[in-house]
Amino acid sequence: MPLSAATSAREILTGLHGVMAGRGAAQTKLDHVVDLIAEAMGSEVCSIYLLRDSVLELFATHGLNKEAVHVTRLAPGQGLVGTIVSEGRILNLAEASNHPAFAYRPETGEDKFHSFAGVPIIFRERAIGVLAVQHADPRAYADVEIEALQTVAMVLSELIAGARLVDGAERRGGQREGMVRLAGLKLVAGMARGTAVFHQPRxxxxxxxxxxxxxxxxxxxxxxxxxxxxxxxxxxxxxxxxxxxxxxxxxxxxxxxxxxxxxxxxxxxxxxxxxxxxxxxxxxxxxxxxxxxxxxxxxxxxxxxxxxxxxxxxxxxxxxxGTAAQTGLSGDAILIARNLGPAELLEYDRRRLKGVVLEEGSLTAHVTIVARAMGVPVIGRVKDIGHIAGEGDTLLIDGNQGSLVVRPTRTVATSFEGRMAMSQRRRAEFAAIRALPPITKDGLRATLMVNAGLAEDAAQLDLSGADGIGLFRTEFQFLISAALPGRDAQYRLYRQVLEAAGDRPVVFRTVDIGGDKALPYLADASDESENPAMGWRALRLSLDRTALMKAQARALIEAAEGRILRVMFPMISEPWEYEEARALFEAQIEWVKKRKPGPAKIEFGAMLEVPSLAEMLDQLLPRVDFLSIGTNDLTQFLFAADRADPRLALRYDWLSPAILRFLRRISVEANAAGVPVRVCGEMGGRPLEAMALVGIGITNFSITPAAVGPVKAMLRSLDAAAVQAKVAALLAKPPRDMRKTLTDWARRHSVALD
Structure with a gap:
């Protein structure tokens, strides 16, 4: 295309304006449109496919066989045009037949055309068709050509929707009657009932x-x-x-x-x-x-x-x-949106906003972090919620389970309210034991610390009754920043956390980025390998980027002036990695102490997440002050099972004898060396799993704040010696179902399981 994208698009739009304003049937107009686009772009083929009755139909073409119009049909996801609609993305192919989704339709006569470019025709955020061009010569289309196609497709959507040629993309609300249960991603915990309110930012x-x-x-x-x-x-x-x-x-x-x-x-x-x-x-x-x-x-x-x-x-x-925020909420509301920015969430009346449901969303999304600070439950990845729920429908949101009920029956609503009340009573019960120590019935003192990543988490230690912060994820500051946080910014955060914690210990994990936690501003920090969790991340990245680690070390050392600084290194595979990281920190300690007072004491720890490190404990333990077991990563590495793969989520159990035996071996060896062992991860935050860990001799936990109450209640109802004897017998001769066996034992012995 010899013209610029703007000039080409303007030329086509001028002609389109005349076609759309003129008289005639919609089909006639589309026939004129494909001729117009083909001529302006010098294209041998221009075709329009529209979504009707859930099938893509060839509606108009210049260059393909006219007999194929209204005959050629493809399902969403089928062929190139079906892929464009189902995925909502552009295809630009020099050789169309090489694409795995290519589906040849002989009635079109397209066998002589090699290159293909297609863009979705979008109306109200939904793909309603495809605008495609083809050439006989194999070539990729230039960016200016694709941009011109996108601009034209956008104007076409107005003509197509106005003529009602496609499925009702403009109508919100498919299923509007009867109760519907939906599952989503747990983003912010909490339960709420309210009426559906659409954010309607568009x-x-x-x-x-x-x-x-x-x-x-x-x-x-x-x-x-x-x-x-x-x-x-x-x-x-x-x-x-x-x-x-x-x-x-x-x-x-x-x-x-x-x-x-x-x-x-x-x-x-x-x-x-x-x-x-x-x-x-x-x-x-x-x-x-x-x-x-x-x-x-x-x-x-x-x-x-x-x-x-x-x-x-x-x-x-x-x-x-007139978004819902500007027009105001009239009562308890559950907000529905495809996605939200943090600023838009802040515009809502926090007294009436009871929950948020997103069609997208993730744990690291900015809106999730802000919602957590506001105390608003959120679930994400709720597919098609915008078409299932209607404005004013009653919604029940459970951020603890990641579930949503739309238009509940009276029975379901009553049951939900009962669970909400029970949850409130349970919180009251946990609040009653908040100040009590986590001591078992036979006098064994456990330690319950929390995992944190925000400054607010340290300020709320009193609310959870935790003994301190066993894992402060320093990477959160990196993940939400637009640029690499400088040493001063890191210093301010670490100082704020230590001051908020007071006399309670805080264990800072050095930055764990890379892999699936890539930073766009840090070159090469993204890992495009097939297994990013096992790639260039955490300590591996930090030891390569020593300037990054030195800045963090100095910020931590200066922030802990006059206090005890506790630092642990993640993703250690062999002892030499720990030695290099510690040496780097110790060099920064010497640098700081020459200029100002440093920490009163420094304790160094290692995270055991990689199974190979368990084989080298005799070399590592003499050099560490504490050991933390990261059960999330360790489990997936032991079982060679991606923890994010839903097909494997229920296949491998934390109460597997293999896991418990592995952890017991670590615990025994560390205890013999006089090194404290702590479990950091979801395993320790579940009462039944925590009971099993006590059974193998692990009594130090770092868990979510919400898990402190349930685990403490379990510990205070438990006889540690009895469970240790039971678990030892079970691991010597494992039952077919370890989880059921332990659950039955706990119930017979009146152990408080959540």
Missing amino acids: VVVEHTVADDPELERSRVISAFRKMREQIEHMTREAEFGTAGEHQEILETYKMFAYDEGWVRRINTAIDSGLTAEAAIERVQQRTRARMQEIDDPLLKERMHDLEDLSNRLMRIVSGRM
Whole structure:
């Protein structure tokens, strides 16, 4: 295509405007459209496929056999066009037949065409068809050609939806009657009941082709100015203070609002002939298309922030500010959204916002971190919630289980309310023993510490009744920052955590990034290998990036002035890695002490997550002050089973004799060397599993704050000597079902299991 994307798109849009404004049937208009696009792009083939009755149908074509129109059909996911619709992404292929999804349709006569490019036709965030071009020569299409196709597809969606040629993508609400149970991803714990309220951040673009580009440009400039004022105000007025990770998130969010590259892309779209609203939507669609091609979850979260800002800008430029936050919540509400930015969540009345349900979302999403600080339960990955629930429907959200009930029956609602009441009573019971020590009936004192990653977690130690922080995940600060946190920023966080903890111990784990926790601002920190959990991450990365580790070491040492500093290194495979990491820290200690007072004492620990380290304990234990077992990673490495794979989630049990025997061997060897052992991970936070760990001699745990109460209640009802004798017998001759056997034993001995 000899022209620029903007010029090409403008030429096509001018012709499209005339076709759409003219009289005639929709089919006739589409026939004119494919001829127009083919001529403007110099394309041998241009075709439009539309989704009707859940099947993609060839609706119009220039270059393929006309007899195939309304005859060729593909299911979503079938063939190239079916793949585009099901995945909502672009395909640009020099040789179409090489793609694994290629499906040849002889009636089209397309066998002589090799190259293929297709873009989804999107209406209200849903793919309703495909616009495709083909050439006989094998070649990849240029970026300017793809951009022109995307712009044209966006304008086409207006014609197609207006003529009601496709399935009702514009209608929200498929199933509106009867109760529906849905499962999702547990993001923020908690239970709530409320009525469904749609966030509705999107504005439907009704006019796409502009008459006066300069007027559209001035509207965008004015909207940007107003949006930035809103963001500045929001950053200043955040209800829960200015300190902590959520504030850093808002600063990152503000950075996107001032991104001049974003402004330029919108202006380029206006140059192609689009209105201000359509230009913002066009750039937003491009962002979504890029997200489909990105595997890095952290980079995706940052792009979600940009989408949030796009929605805000769209509402301003269109004069439609009526999100649920602006119109106000009339009662207890459960908010439904495809995704949310942190700033949008902060706009809601916290007295009435009882929960959030997201079609997307993740544990590291900015909105998740802010919701946790607000105390609002959240579940994510609830597929198609926007079409299943209706405005005003009753919803029951259980963030503890990751479940949602839409339009519950009276019986289900009564049962849910009973569980909510029971949960509140249980919290009251746990609160009653909060100040009591975790001592077994026969006098064995356990240690219950918590896993943390936010400054607020340290401030809430009193609420959980924990003995301290057994694992502070320092990488959280790195994950939510737009750039590598400097030594001063790290120092302020570590100092704040230590001061909030008071006399209680805090164990800082050095940064565990890489693998599935990649940072977009750190080159080579992403691992594209097939098994990133076993790749270049954690201590392996830190020992290669010594400048990063030195900065963290100095920040920790300076923050712990006059206190005890406890540091542990993750993902150690062999003792030499621990020795190198400790030597690096000790060199920084000497540097700091020459200039200012250092910590009163420093304790070094190792995380045992890699099974190979268990074979080298005789070499490691004399050099460490404590040992922490990371049961999450250790289990998946022992069983060679990806813990994120749902097909394997129930196959390998923490109460497997193999796991318990392995952990017992570590415990026995460490106890003989006089080195304390602590379990860090979900295993220790489950009362039955914690009971089994006591049975093999492990009594130190670092768990989630919510698990402290249930595990403490279990410990105070347990006879440690009795369970140790029972577990020893079971491991000598394992039963067929260890979990059931231990559960039955606990019930017979009145052990308090949650």
